[in-house]
Amino acid sequence: MKKVFDTHIHSTQKVSVENSIAVYQKIFTWTGVEKALFLGLPQDSKGHTDHSQNLKTLFYKQYFGGYGFYGLSHDTSLTDAETEKDFLRQAQKAFSAGFDGVKILDGKPSMRRIYKRLLSDPVYDKFYSFMEECGLPITLHNADPAQFWDISKMTPYAMEHGWYCGDGLSKDELFEDVMQVMKKHPKLHLTLAHFGFTGDNIEQAQRFLGGYEYTMFDTTPNTESYFDMLGDWETWHAFFKKYSDRFKYGADTYNFEAKDEEELKVLSTRRPYFQRRFFETADKYEFGKQEFLGINLEADILDKIYMQNAEREYGEPKKIDDEYVIRTLENLQKTYRECDFIFEDLRFIQKNYNFD
Numbered sequence: 001m002k003k004v005f006d007t008h009i010h011s012t013q014k015v016s017v018e019n020s021i022a023v024y025q026k027i028f029t030w031t032g033v034e035k036a037l038f039l040g041l042p043q044d045s046k047g048h049t050d051h052s053q054n055l056k057t058l059f060y061k062q063y064f065g066g067y068g069f070y071g072l073s074h075d076t077s078l079t080d081a082e083t084e085k086d087f088l089r090q091a092q093k094a095f096s097a098g099f100d101g102v103k104i105l106d107g108k109p110s111m112r113r114i115y116k117r118l119l120s121d122p123v124y125d126k127f128y129s130f131m132e133e134c135g136l137p138i139t140l141h142n143a144d145p146a147q148f149w150d151i152s153k154m155t156p157y158a159m160e161h162g163w164y165c166g167d168g169l170s171k172d173e174l175f176e177d178v179m180q181v182m183k184k185h186p187k188l189h190l191t192l193a194h195f196g197f198t199g200d201n202i203e204q205a206q207r208f209l210g211g212y213e214y215t216m217f218d219t220t221p222n223t224e225s226y227f228d229m230l231g232d233w234e235t236w237h238a239f240f241k242k243y244s245d246r247f248k249y250g251a252d253t254y255n256f257e258a259k260d261e262e263e264l265k266v267l268s269t270r271r272p273y274f275q276r277r278f279f280e281t282a283d284k285y286e287f288g289k290q291e292f293l294g295i296n297l298e299a300d301i302l303d304k305i306y307m308q309n310a311e312r313e314y315g316e317p318k319k320i321d322d323e324y325v326i327r328t329l330e331n332l333q334k335t336y337r338e339c340d341f342i343f344e345d346l347r348f349i350q351k352n353y354n355f356d
Contacts, residue, residue, distance in 0.1 A: 008250025040071030070094035098320030107142030199225025
């Protein structure tokens with residue numbers, strides 16, 4: 001099995017940090033993960049905030065010798081001017097603390113409904129300018145699968161999480177919002193997760209990668225992008241070859257909650273194995289009750305997607321500021337003294353973090 005640099009890992013499941021370590025170790029072994037990037041998500045798609053998320057991200061970064069992206073968060077009590085300063089402050093704090101980039105969930109339609117801001121809103125401008133000038137990477141979730149605009153295709157799980165998009169901006173409008181960001185900040189190191197949900201629109205994918213030097217896609221399944229590409233694989237194959245330096249492997253890996261190891265393996269390998277079969281073979285498989293043929297992508301392109309492109313983009317992991325960890329632990333322990341689950345995680349981190 002080829003080794004991969006998984007650039008899309010989360011820790012939002014209700015599994016303790018201690019148990020999550022064991023979960024990740026198993027997943028990395030099963031799926032060939034050699035290098036790992038953990039993405040902080042302090043706020044979920046309903047706006048609930050876990051202030052310990054970014055600290056956990058730093059802990060996993062250190063524990064696994066990997067990388068960690070700071071999750072940008074919102075304070076809805078702030079004015080526009082205060083929000084603009086706060087976003088910049090968060091970015092500056094993140095990189096002095098030792099994060100390797102920033103993860104933004106604000107392009108997800110359910111988040112738009114909560115925060116009522118476009119990504120091109122001027123309150124982000126100082127943040128983007130800082131990231132652009134410093135050459136610092138951003139991973140952005142923008143839009144959602146096309147089926148989320150069709151209520152007849154929504155699953156109960158997706159509806160429960162508020163992911164129906166039919167009452168807001170269209171998928172095309174969300175893409176154009178990102179293009180407005182890039183127009184203002186053309187040197188931004190911006191990666192769109194899930195192919196930017198452009199698998200059904202190669203013209204949009206071409207505009208995003210073709211017009212800018214540092215834009216990239218991660219390959220995290222949403223599976224419909226893969227199936228859409230198969231509908232015109234000759235064109236998409238040429239696109240992959242032309243922009244082979246602009247894709248990074250991601251699996252949307254979580255610290256999955258499972259009743260036993262067998263269930264964990266099913267949950268955690270489903271999407272990575274789908275990607276492997278899609279990219280590496282020419283065989284017929286089934287995923288989500290839909291048949292597909294693998295594309296048997298060239299080995300040199302696979303090497304770039306699986307490892308080399310992310311290594312080039314991220315370089316060596318940034319050194320973590322131990323003083324930041326100490327201060328943050330103290331503050332969070334005060335905040336969560338009445339929340340047993342998070343408080344125990346904080347105690348575990350304090351005991352097991354490797355302070356220099």
